[in-house]
Amino acid sequence: MKPLLIILAILLLYIILQALYSGYYFYKSRSLSKKVYVGNYTFGDKGPSYSLFVAGDSVGAGVGATSFETSLAGRLARELSKTKRVNVTNKSVSGYRMHNLVSGPIPDEKQNLVLLVISSNDVFNFVNLRDFKESTSKVISRYSKLGDKVIIIGPGRIFDTDALPFFMRPVYKYFGTKYAEIISNQASSYPNVIYVNPYAAAPLGKRYGYTGASDKFHPNDEGYRFWFDLVMNKFKD
Secondary structure (H helix, E strand, O other): OHHHHHHHHHHHHHHHHHHHHHHHHHHHHHHHOOOOOOEEEEEOOOOOEEEEEEEEOHHHHOOOOOOHHHOHHHHHHHHHOOOOEEEEEEOOOOOOOHHHHHOOOOOOOOEEEEEEEOOHHHHHOOOOHHHHHHHHHHHHHHHHOOEEEEEEEOOOOHHHOOOOOHHHHHHHHHHHHHHHHHHHHHHOOOOOEEEEOHHHOOOOHHHOOOOEOOOOOOEOHHHHHHHHHHHHHHHOO
16 A cells, blocks of 8 residues: 555645646736737838737737737738838737627728637637537638638647646647637638638747746737737748
């Protein structure tokens, strides 16, 4: 019995330490989420006017980035502004799930590009897949009418985040692919909708270095560069 008691004691100690570790960084996540880059921005001073509408979750809002310019929306706007005058409206809200976009913010008029950054919180909270599919269908149907081109990206690679316990990472990796498949299938029926799946990306490797913000959950500037590269690879197709 003694070896078994030792193993159980070690396991209990690991659970306690992991809970404290994860809890600390989730607390930091709430604090970090107060710094967002939403509102209206303009990039570029030449070329035709181009409208970009962004909606989604904390990654859409740029949580973890050091500036709007280094967030996903900012990087995309800056790239587009090389040949256009880009007017950005970012209505992202930290904590948003797919169902929030069913009745969430929409642009006043049709946009050249709509960027939806969504579904990470659905995966994190294990939202019922049937409900998620229904919400996804409604969201894509709704926003597909509001942009000449619509890009949907998500869920984030939760299984790569340091704040999560090791034993939960393969669980999130498995279930995340299920949510991604739903978005991909729903988006495929719309010719102007492009789906970008971070789960299908190659491992980050040395190209990006460490990609986590101070809460070890949201992306830092390099993490947002990774998201931006994923979008641009699809955008150029």
